[in-house]
Amino acid sequence: MLSMNLEGLEMIAVLVVVVLFVKVLERFGLLEAGYDDSVEDELELSAVRHRPEGLEQLEAQTRFSRKELQILYRGFKNECPSGIVNEETFKEIYAQFFPQGDATTYAHFLFNAFDTDHNGSVSFEDFVMGLSILLRGTVQEKLNWAFNLYDINKDGFITKEEMLDIMKAIYDMMGKCTYPVLREEAPRQHVEVFFQKMDKNKDGVVTIDEFIDCCQNDENIMRSMHLFENVL
Amino acid sequence: MAAGVAAWLPFARAAAIGWMPVANMPMPVAPSEKNKRQDELIILNVSGRRFQTWRNTLDRYPDTLLGSSEKEFFYNEESKEYFFDRDPDVFRSVLNFYRTGKLHFPRYECITSYDEELAFFGIIPEIIGDCCYEEYKDRKRENAERLMDDQEDNKDAKLPNMTFRETMWRAFENPHTSTMALVFYYVTGFFIAVSVITNVVETVPCGSSPNQKEVPCGERYTVAFFCMDTACVMIFTVEYLMRLFAAPSRYRFMRSVMSIIDVVAILPYYIGLVMTDNEDVSGAFVTLRVFRVFRIFKFSRHSQGLRILGYTLKSCASELGFLLFSLTMAIIIFATVMFYAEKGSSSSKFTSIPASFWYTIVTMTTLGYGDMVPKTIAGKIFGSICSLSGVLVIALPVPVIVSNFSRIYHQNQRADKRRAQKVQKARLARIRISKTGSAVQSSAFLHSKRNGLFNEALELTQLPYKINLSDQSSIDEDQRLSKSTSLLESQHHHLLHCLEKTTNHEFVDEQYYQQSYLEAGMQNYPSRSPSLSSQDGVTGTCCTRRSKKHHKPLPNTSAPAHIPPLKHTHQLGLQELSTIHIQPLSTSRSSLNMRVDEQAPLNCQSSQITTAIISIPTPPVTTPEGDAHLPAGPAHQNVVKVSAL
Numbered sequence: 112m113l114s115m116n117l118e119g120l121e122m123i124a125v126l127v128v129v130v131l132f133v134k135v136l137e138r139f140g141l142l143e144a145g146y147d148d149s150v151e152d153e154l155e156l157s158a159v160r161h162r163p164e165g166l167e168q169l170e171a172q173t174r175f176s177r178k179e180l181q182i183l184y185r186g187f188k189n190e191c192p193s194g195i196v197n198e199e200t201f202k203e204i205y206a207q208f209f210p211q212g213d214a215t216t217y218a219h220f221l222f223n224a225f226d227t228d229h230n231g232s233v234s235f236e237d238f239v240m241g242l243s244i245l246l247r248g249t250v251q252e253k254l255n256w257a258f259n260l261y262d263i264n265k266d267g268f269i270t271k272e273e274m275l276d277i278m279k280a281i282y283d284m285m286g287k288c289t290y291p292v293l294r295e296e297a298p299r300q301h302v303e304v305f306f307q308k309m310d311k312n313k314d315g316v317v318t319i320d321e322f323i324d325c326c327q328n329d330e331n332i333m334r335s336m337h338l339f340e341n342v343l
Numbered sequence: 344m345a346a347g348v349a350a351w352l353p354f355a356r357a358a359a360i361g362w363m364p365v366a367n368m369p370m371p372v373a374p375s376e377k378n379k380r381q382d383e384l385i386i387l388n389v390s391g392r393r394f395q396t397w398r399n400t401l402d403r404y405p406d407t408l409l410g411s412s413e414k415e416f417f418y419n420e421e422s423k424e425y426f427f428d429r430d431p432d433v434f435r436s437v438l439n440f441y442r443t444g445k446l447h448f449p450r451y452e453c454i455t456s457y458d459e460e461l462a463f464f465g466i467i468p469e470i471i472g473d474c475c476y477e478e479y480k481d482r483k484r485e486n487a488e489r490l491m492d493d494q495e496d497n498k499d500a501k502l503p504n505m506t507f508r509e510t511m512w513r514a515f516e517n518p519h520t521s522t523m524a525l526v527f528y529y530v531t532g533f534f535i536a537v538s539v540i541t542n543v544v545e546t547v548p549c550g551s552s553p554n555q556k557e558v559p560c561g562e563r564y565t566v567a568f569f570c571m572d573t574a575c576v577m578i579f580t581v582e583y584l585m586r587l588f589a590a591p592s593r594y595r596f597m598r599s600v601m602s603i604i605d606v607v608a609i610l611p612y613y614i615g616l617v618m619t620d621n622e623d624v625s626g627a628f629v630t631l632r633v634f635r636v637f638r639i640f641k642f643s644r645h646s647q648g649l650r651i652l653g654y655t656l657k658s659c660a661s662e663l664g665f666l667l668f669s670l671t672m673a674i675i676i677f678a679t680v681m682f683y684a685e686k687g688s689s690s691s692k693f694t695s696i697p698a699s700f701w702y703t704i705v706t707m708t709t710l711g712y713g714d715m716v717p718k719t720i721a722g723k724i725f726g727s728i729c730s731l732s733g734v735l736v737i738a739l740p741v742p743v744i745v746s747n748f749s750r751i752y753h754q755n756q757r758a759d760k761r762r763a764q765k766v767q768k769a770r771l772a773r774i775r776i777s778k779t780g781s782a783v784q785s786s787a788f789l790h791s792k793r794n795g796l797f798n799e800a801l802e803l804t805q806l807p808y809k810i811n812l813s814d815q816s817s818i819d820e821d822q823r824l825s826k827s828t829s830l831l832e833s834q835h836h837h838l839l840h841c842l843e844k845t846t847n848h849e850f851v852d853e854q855y856y857q858q859s860y861l862e863a864g865m866q867n868y869p870s871r872s873p874s875l876s877s878q879d880g881v882t883g884t885c886c887t888r889r890s891k892k893h894h895k896p897l898p899n900t901s902a903p904a905h906i907p908p909l910k911h912t913h914q915l916g917l918q919e920l921s922t923i924h925i926q927p928l929s930t931s932r933s934s935l936n937m938r939v940d941e942q943a944p945l946n947c948q949s950s951q952i953t954t955a956i957i958s959i960p961t962p963p964v965t966t967p968e969g970d971a972h973l974p975a976g977p978a979h980q981n982v983v984k985v986s987a988l
Contacts, residue, residue, distance in 0.1 A: 186350025245357035288856035289848040
């Protein structure tokens, strides 16, 4: 007759055996585990590929010639074979031009300025549209674009905080080794100067009209708008 | 700058328009692209196989053969193509390097032919991409080792003037060199065998005479065994002394494993001679005789396989250590469990946990002697778990050890030292090159400030006789130098210069930054001239080195010209010409102080506009070696400083 008087350790032994048995069953899939396994196999199967619109359409929409579009696309596709740039790649590319500083913040703002439809990636059309404005647009369009860049939340006003963010991003690109030594207040002071110049009615924000007016009256800015015209 | 990213330079420059409304100062002139050709395809005919690519692709690396004007030597007028009489298969990799910026090493390629092609086309192998670099290095090392082996074999030919000592040492190390060495080799081997057999036979019980109990042979034929032992030890001692004499580095020889084995083998005999037949020490004496068995290790000099085995065990030390550690853990766990499981049962052999160790070891290695068996149910369950897990734990590291052994055996014991040394050196070299790659960009910008901006100033003036030159030849040199920087470089530098203008700060190199940082703490800047303060609201600190002009708009400025030509009168307001301040790399504090003083009187004059060019001798620019991506500008003696006052 089986003695039901199990000793303590024998109880543990039995428990161990039972646990092992359950585990073996689970391994063979005969017993469902209590928790749902996270779907780790849900890989991103979609390696996104994007094909741009045809050459004729792009020619019509932008101010580039056919040849220029070809050159642009070749360079674009070489660096981003999938046809679109996401923010990480964009930051990496832009950072290569400024080895001494940290260009990621400014690249982030730039990315938002190029990504006009705000879908998180810059396709070749976005890229070329942006470039068309910057290189071949009228001064009005360029200033519009710059305003759009500064206006981080796209509400039509540039506040001091937005400008400060932009300024800090620009100063970050300089890095540490500058002459004169970069101080904490430098961006802030620069923002003050900017607002003094641009904010005509002193209401603390710069609207698009104030911005364009002021820029058009500034010789330096006007002249520099034509600086990169022969880039391509 | 990576080759592919060069295609994005127009984008980066266009995006710089975002800085323009923010900047307070005018921007520098964009580098003009004189004679900008339409990009054309060029044909490279390599031993009959034609490759085509854009000319710009090849221009990305101007200091290689294909990127520089050196390829013009290979231009074939009749067929309008560049003909190279080289291997077309390797050329594929070379051309892909230009296209993608990464150099790959194909596995099927022979390492020497690849190296030759790279040398021909002026590409350094260190820029092979990470994906192929290990393979390349491995093959190169194998090749080098093979070459060294060949050399060593040649060394066996007897060199004319070797001392007696060196001859002896060679004879010991390599018995095949002479007959004497071979004889010596076999004699020692024979005596080792004899000695070992003697030790063994000593303990065998010999036939006994009826009135005595069984005695081992050693005690029956004491004298004979003693003579045998003495003879062996004599031979070993003589051999050891001869090796010691012949060794090139006695100290190193004495530390080597083989010599320690030799010493351990012969020492017990001498100690035995010295010690008396004292009863107290006889126990220790017996222990010493055990060490005689180490003579068997002397065979490793005679057997390559034994050496490899020992070497394998040494190199698998980590696996063996893991095995030992995991076994120990398991032993302790199971022994504890078994002890408590068997505690209840009567007449249990498991008297303590250490006593259970023996059971656990025997069970885990599946020996199962049966001298200790569990009796309770719990004990049996845990015992079975113990034996199952033992199989697993022991089986795991064994294949690793086995594969190690076979690898080493096939390689015939290449020294790890050689491998580690080369890898370490090369790794450091690559780290250095990649680090200087980024440093090179920034220093290239600072470096080109000297050349490029000076060139701009020249373009502005357009009237050479208005310039006060101290040294005509330096101008020509600088012109030539600036032309050698590619268009890409100059555009990139222009971009960086625009950023400088936007933020009103300049890029400087590390040393200068640290110096000026210290200086800022220590020195007060001399008082500014009034003209500086007007536009200097941004930086706040005094820039004695920059003198900015209060600019008045020129009524007759033509639109495209950025900065109108410099006029020598002071009636027309002048467009502000930025001070092109060049920081020389010399870091002596005294020279800095000197420059400050030098410029202070100049700054005071605000009305007269003069372009003065001061040339200051500086040490040559130290661009880091091995930068394959920039033209190696010759070190030039004069740093030119242009300042508009």
